[in-house]
Amino acid sequence: MRKKFEFSEADKKQVKEAIQALEQKTAGEMVVYFARESDSYLMACWKLSSIFGAIFLTLIATLSYLWLLPASVSVMTICLTAIGTTAIGFAIPYFIHTLRVSFTPDEIVSHRVLTKARDIFLQEEIFNTTDRIGILIYISELEHQVQVLGDSGINAKIEQEDWNEVLGLVIQGIKANKPAQGIASAIGKCEDLLLANDFVNVVKPDNELSDDMRIEE
Structure with a gap:
């Protein structure tokens, strides 16, 4: 705050x-x-959440394409991590008000x-x-x-x-x-x-x- x-x-x-x-x-x-x-500029929270999610999925797709994704990483793990990443993207500007304005x-x-x-x-x-x-x-x-x-x-x-x-x-x-x-x-x-x-x-x-x-x- x-x-x-x-x-x-x-x-x-x-x-x-x-x-x-x-x-x-x-x-x-x-x-x-x-x-x-x-x-409240809450749309900025969703915007940053989408950016975090897109970056994570792009990274996963790139690692998979290059055969660099560990075989031990399951689809469930990827999904949960993606959810967590987007949640972090939402939470950061939610608690840092000035960041909401920066992304608007x-x-x-x-x-x-x-x-x-x-x-x-x-x-x-x-x-x-x-x-x-x-x-x-x-x-x-x-x-x-x-x-x-x-x-x-x-x-x-x-x-x-x-x-x-x-x-x-x-x-x-x-x-x-x-x-x-x-x-x-x-x-x-x-x-x-x-x-x-x-x-x-x-x-x-x-x-x-x-x-x-x-x-x-």
């Missing part, structure tokens, strides 16, 4: 204060969600991360804000990927290139082993984007979305 990344209480407080600062100065609402993984095409991984980010957007009801100006910063630990999703009211003015700058700050902070600082900087960038596009603070209802960072266990 991989070691889980942990946020201290100080880290959570830093992120929460950055969100509160954004919401005090702008009309936006912010949610930060830290996911352990965006998918990059485009599929990115799609799974984006899909879960969109699910979280709906689950947290980020769409249910005044003037549709909610923002989600979604971080997926296993895949080392970040998604920034803005609601329709914001995306009408802010381009994807701007969101790329935001996620870049998150990644920079994680690489420097200062994830909370990176997330806080990204939130500050969102604040700048909102203000630059006239999403200034207005009289709005009570805090529509909790400012606490969501962290999967």
Whole structure:
């Protein structure tokens, strides 16, 4: 099992204060969600299992063709060994999560991360804000990927290139082993984007979305 990344209480407080600062100065609402993984990627287990099985059977076939297979090796032994080999191929990525991602095409991984980010957007009801100006910063630990999703009211003015700058700050902070600082900087960038596009603070209802960072266990 991989070691889980942990946020201290100080880290959570830093992120929460950055969100509160954004919401005090702008009309936006912010949610930060830290996911352990965006998918189980179990197909990678079957893929590696098939590879192990194919290699073993190819080896047996080659040894048999070259008359190098010991006569004492029975068909039952070959079958049981083949089953054991494929089981090992399945078990290795099952217990080593990062290996599952390695054996999954990059485009599929990115799609799974984006899909879960969109699910979280709906689950947290980020769409249910005044003037549709909610923002989600979604971080997926296993895949080392970040998604920034803005609601329709914001995306009408802010381009994807701007969101790329935001996620870049998150990644920079994680690489420097200062994830909370990176997330806080990204939130500050969102604040700048909102203000630059006239999403200034207005009289709005009570805090529509909790400012606490969501962290999967």
